Amino acid sequence: MSRLHLFDMDGTLLRGSSANVELARELGLVEEFREMDARFAVGEIDSGAYAGQAYGLWRELTAERVAAAFDGAPWLAGIREVWSDIRARGEYCAVISMSPDFFVRRLLEWGAHAAHGTRFPEPPFGDVPLDLTGILRPESKVLIADRLCADYGVTRAECVAYGDSLSDTALFGVVPVSVAVNGDHNVAALATLAYRGDDLREAYALTLPR
Known part of the structure; x- marks a missing residue:
């Protein structure tokens, strides 16, 4: 079987940790994502709103920076x-x-x-x-x-x-x-x-x- x-x-x-935290750390946006995570945890924003805000904050992401965040994650x-x-x-x-x-x-x-x-x-x-x-x-x-x-x-x-x-x-x-x-x-x-x-x-x- x-x-x-x-x-x-x-x-x-x-x-x-999470992918979002590691990407935020790579971009210097940890505080912004901590605030979003706190709002999501208490139901102030849903998954759609969270993703939309994250997408806006991730505008400086490149494949190289994603790789760096992935490789350095715990x-x-x-x-x-x-x-x-x-x-x-x-x-x-x-x-x-x-x-x-x-x-x-x-x-x-x-x-x-x-x-x-x-x-x-x-x-x-x-x-x-x-x-x-x-x-x-x-x-x-x-x-x-x-x-x-x-x-x-x-x-x-x-x-x-x-x-x-x-x-x-x-x-x-x-x-x-x-x-x-x-x-x-x-x-x-x-x-x-x-x-x-x-x-x-x-x-x-x-x-x-x-």
């Missing part, structure tokens, strides 16, 4: 090794994140079978408008997971989800095995397994047959 491993990125593969140890082991077992691994796809897709080079994020134009953006229909929301993770299940010939019953926060609760609610990786109170009661630390290999080991 094969399995599909579904990984969140912000706060999960990236410990204590990734958990062992990501490539975990995905290599998943592939060796004949299983599948994918990343589903609400962060911009131009950042998330870089994880394909590390061994993910698929990587999905909110759709943005490729930096530099120029005058290309943002397509609001490409913005992901927490429930989008379930829809994408279902499409990936169909692609790889598995079912929800054969999925393992890894996440840390509110954006992962919808997915945690529909799969049989879920791992809270440095998780907060939103996933604590939903997760079937929990891990705190800096090494994805240790979190992944919890899901392996004993």
Whole structure:
């Protein structure tokens, strides 16, 4: 029996950070994004408004600056090794994140079978408008997971989800095995397994047959 491993990125593969924070740091806009994050957390702005404001602040982004932000981010140890082991077992691994796809897709080079994020134009953006229909929301993770299940010939019953926060609760609610990786109170009661630390290999080991 094969399995599909579904990984969140912000706060999960990236410990204590997010793509938005790392891009903001690269551009010197950390305070602006902290304010946006705070407003989003209390519901003052929704995913669409957040993406639109971020798009405006990211006008100076280039492919080189995205690469610098990605390379300097605080990734958990062992990501490539975990995905290599998943592939060796004949299983599948994918990343589903609400962060911009131009950042998330870089994880394909590390061994993910698929990587999905909110759709943005490729930096530099120029005058290309943002397509609001490409913005992901927490429930989008379930829809994408279902499409990936169909692609790889598995079912929800054969999925393992890894996440840390509110954006992962919808997915945690529909799969049989879920791992809270440095998780907060939103996933604590939903997760079937929990891990705190800096090494994805240790979190992944919890899901392996004993």
